[in-house]
Amino acid sequence: MQAIQATFDDLGTSLADVTFVVVDLETTGGSPEHCGITEIGAVKVRGGVVLGEFQTLVNPAEPIPAFISVLTGITDAMVADAPRIEGAVPAFLEFAAGSVLVAHNAGFDIGFLKAATARVGGTWPRFRVLDTLHLARHLVTRDESPNHKLGSLAHVFSAHTTPDHRALHDARATVDVLHGLIERVGNLGVHTLEELTSYTSRVTPEQRRKRVLAEPLPHAPGVYLFRDATRRVLYVGTSRDIRTRVRTYFTASEQRSRMADMVRLAHVVEPIVCQTPLEAQVRELRLIDEHQPRFNRRSKDGRRTVWVKLTRERFPRLSIVKHVRDDGAHHIGPFRSRATAQAAIDAVHEVVPLRQCTKTLSLTGSGSACALADLGRCGAPCTGAQTQSEYALVVDRCAALFSGNGRADADRLRARLDELASQERFEDAARVRDRFVQLVRGAARAQRVAPLVRSAEVVAARPRPEGGWELVSVRHGRLAGTAVSPRGADPMVFVRTLQATAEVVPPGTPERPAALVEETEILLRWLEAPGVRIVELDGSWTCPVGGAGSVRHELEPAVAAAREVVGFDRDAPAVGAGDGGGRRPGWRRAG
Template structure:
């Protein structure tokens, strides 16, 4: 096992050491529990840094209304005491000046901070948005019930032997909270928490072993790209992407990461390899390729693209639909890919529901009739096997399927919707729901094929998209594969970058059939990038079109209804829901994508 060399990171990389942080511990007394219906009667605060006290702030506040009797009993603050005190218009700006640039600390911080923010907003004062530490939250992570019966300030003050006893007076409670804070900081320090950033995200769900691995992020770049966690034998454990590699990897060692398997992965990891990418699209594509190549055990998605299956309309005198794993250049029609055999079989079943296409697997010859199957007896097939249906008559049936797979899917979709309506009239709602699910599976796969095929057949496409920070993202795609990408800096001629990308782009061989020269998921990511508003088509060698009445239109219309997961008879009677039909059709052309 190779031990990684220690790297001295900058203070910015490591975070702000706790001993350098200025904390202002604040406590409020109020006339009630709601900042909208109650007022502040006292503000007390203590400023500390590195264990030393730097100053104190205390003022009573005239709430402008009578203090409830039970509040006076609890706090000891009476109307007479606050009669000559400053109003909040004077007290709050003074406190904000005292706390300027510091981290605010409070016990049950949401209460105190909400009162302060609400009053600042009411007075038109700018809230500085300081980082806030809640000692009650920390105590819930660090103090067991054997040590203290609860997480109230009084109980914690006794546990940590605070020098001041809290008594519901703001300054006294703030002083007690300072001692509680120092006691809690001592505990997290022994667990390896040494920076403000780590303290802010601290949770007991993060094990000490997980926190100790945070050095793996120290030398990573703050740049967009891919990161690969590896074990001691340099085997990839997990691949991810981020616009800031170092910041994202840091989160795996804090409470920001909630996934149990990631904690396990971090425990095994010995190194993190960064791959800086020119554009976010490049990072997404590299992630897909690395996952498909290495199949890291902690990645859940995109690990086995080779398991995708296709539906094939065979080439023979009497074609049929077949589920296959390989696409060949054999002149057949292919739809997909589907994520699994079950989904592909559902799509086939949707076609068989309304089209009398043969379902037998035997290769039939017009010259050699055979016995009919039960489907022919039921009228679900024209029985070409017996010679009752000629090749020409069967071609008319096949043409319905061919049209749905390659262009106009509306007739087939309408026939399936009519079938659902018939089942609804017979009150066969579960059967109607099954037809609905098969229909959506079919149009999903068909739409995917219709989207991928044009780009897969195009020798080259170059696109450009303006970046928010200035300049252009340039992308070169060949046969559906990302072949090159770069950024044209602000103020430069983007066409020079375009030519450079085209000259240096990967040479991609034409793919087989309708399959792109990349993972279908990669081509889909490229399509989403190209379809983003503001993307410009610089050049196109090929044709990028989408049929007006293609399956994508039906998919977009039906998808929201199936998401409801309601077992309904038909799309026109979905228990109070109405079918949404997007107006207009999808335009087609050399530079239109559907």
């Protein structure tokens, strides 16, 4: 790996080099919107040395409540000749410029300062803020102090100044508390401002020491693999900036409990730099599928999907299968669970009177009809009441639903929803709606994936924000290669190079597809995103008029609104991310 010189940002800002301005306010009440400041006190320190102090009374332009005067000792007479907020706050901001602000219960003091700055028409500088109360709650136990009030902490850390509700005195006491807290976290391996501002006791010292694993990583998009001492992959992730993302695993920003266990076992982090985010996303998926890391929860079931099959027999029926066979049967899917596949089957049975029994039927039929025949939900081919040719018409309707010409039965299913709703059978309507959703999702997947899988190659381009093009080669539904053409260069030169160097992908079979279905869906979402242009197409990429994609485009927003959610579960991409979302129903051809 090429060595990368560390920047000061990478290394962190040493606490010894940070200028802190510890501030305290006295006010006329607790609301920044309705109360004023009566005193500002601040102490500037760096490396344990006091650099200066700031103190001023402030005329709040309103009477000071009696109980506030008793608490602070500040009276109306004392502030009568003091500067108004228009003069006091700008003077303080000048004193604090370029520093890190520190306060005890910082939300209170900083809230008043921000409100006062806005009141005088100023702009609040983007200070970094450190709260000694937050730190104390993680570092000072109840055995040491009954609470985390400033007076109690001043006693714990033997402050030279006793806080007495005068701003400068309280700021001086807070300085001693700050230094005591910094000394404690220093013993825990915290030596930079970045670590201090994100400190929490949830991050163990062992976890913090592991941050050295991020130091050799590049600032680049790609995939990263956490490995243990035996080189076994523990976790796979992806990021637009590998080093920045990996560093978060050793700070408070990582709050997943299982990640602490993962970091404890981690011995090395291996980066894989990718040219584009799409390549990184696909590599992550493949690596998770290959290694099955114990700490990854998503994308580990790419080969555990099921399909709904319209069987090929004398009187076909619907069946849930684990594999697609090359036997000419119609399939929709994949589905990520048998439950969602069964919901799709139930939706078909709502409008298409297919038989639901599983036994093999003879041409002449035998036995008695089931209850479904009495309800008009089945033509009873089992009794001979429906001939094979008559039943074939029913099968054709189901095949049309699967292949994309089932608008009529989709409309019948929608009418069934309207009928139930008009009868105020809302629970039944919701159940039918959910089944309908699963049906159109499964059918839409099959209709969208199949053309891409059949295409020998699709080369597409998307403009990059910084200029140039992101180029992608997809062969039989598998990512074969990516490239980036720089701004101002002829992109076709890079297209030809990409085609010559891309992975050779032989056509897959239903039993052994060239790529995981999830990978093909990722590529579809990219190809169907706004701004993507098809450069080369060796194949035919179409979607049918009245297909499940257009039905789903109409249905999903209504269902999302009914559930008061945005998007759906991982069974399908978000609305508009594929299957023609946002496009007019009809045949569309890439190229």
